[in-house]
Amino acid sequence: MSKPHWSKCPASSLHKQASRLRKQIPVSSAFISPEQNHYYLHLKPPTPMPLITPADLSTHIYTEIINEITRNDDSIASIAINAAIQEAKLYLSRYNLVQLFGTETTEPVINDTLLKSLVKDIAVWHLLKLSNTNIDQATHRLAYEDAIKTLKNIMSGAAVPDGWPFAEPATNEPDGDTISWTSNAKRKNYY
Template sequence: MAFLTIQELNTHLHDELVETITRGDATIAEAAIDAAIAEAKGYLTRFDCTRIFSASGSKRNQLLLIFVKDIAIWHLTNLCNAGTELQFRQDRYERAIDWLKAVQRGDVSPDLPDRETEEETGSNTPIGPIAYGSNPKRCQHF
């Protein structure tokens, strides 16, 4: 089962509005959902995205689900904003992206599964961000 289905979008946008925007073509709504999941995955790289987005039902993180729905509805209403206020949808989208950026920075710690460590996977792939830098360049004049 998918992380998010078209029928579950009805908590954010009525079924008849989804039907109007997509003109009965379910692939348009599925494309918006896929784009929203891909966008969220880009911010959640330090977590196990495979486990997060393969969950279904009550096993999903409900806050993440709400924000993925907001992003999907934003992508859907960009096609046609029939029956919904575009500014409201834009505000919800920006709120979702701000939350994902806060998670990415580490300001917010959601209850999401971490990526497996090197000992668990047996590989040498780096886990997490790597910081590097150097001292400022110095000019010495004699």
């Protein structure tokens, strides 16, 4: 957990703009010190940006349809996105998943449009399973199957995306206490 960061600013310059600043800066608490005439803001640590957000799905499906399927509840779209990310991770275990997808506390290091597009295809399919409102499901089912096929090709090594970092190999060095011996195959001579 990060330490709280308090920012000290003159009250004369910020007091009138406090409500505007609260909307622009992530502030968890604020107070004015009357004896020092300063305005203190307790700044929240920045939250990391996920690989894709519900707003990013608009490149694959219209926003109106997303709102109709989810009934304007972004948490449903977030659940579909998280399921899609977990499904994509199943196929990409050879790669450094922290750099590709990030964690709850860090952002992804690699910003790859192919990976985002594949995750969006999978997430859209998870959303469409809820409803078929004004959508040709066969088209999106084909896009989902193509995304899974691409992930399987990447998993098998048939396709290697440029710039994706591989996972660190586990080193299993021998202890030096093993012995190995071999012999020739037994000959069968019959007279």
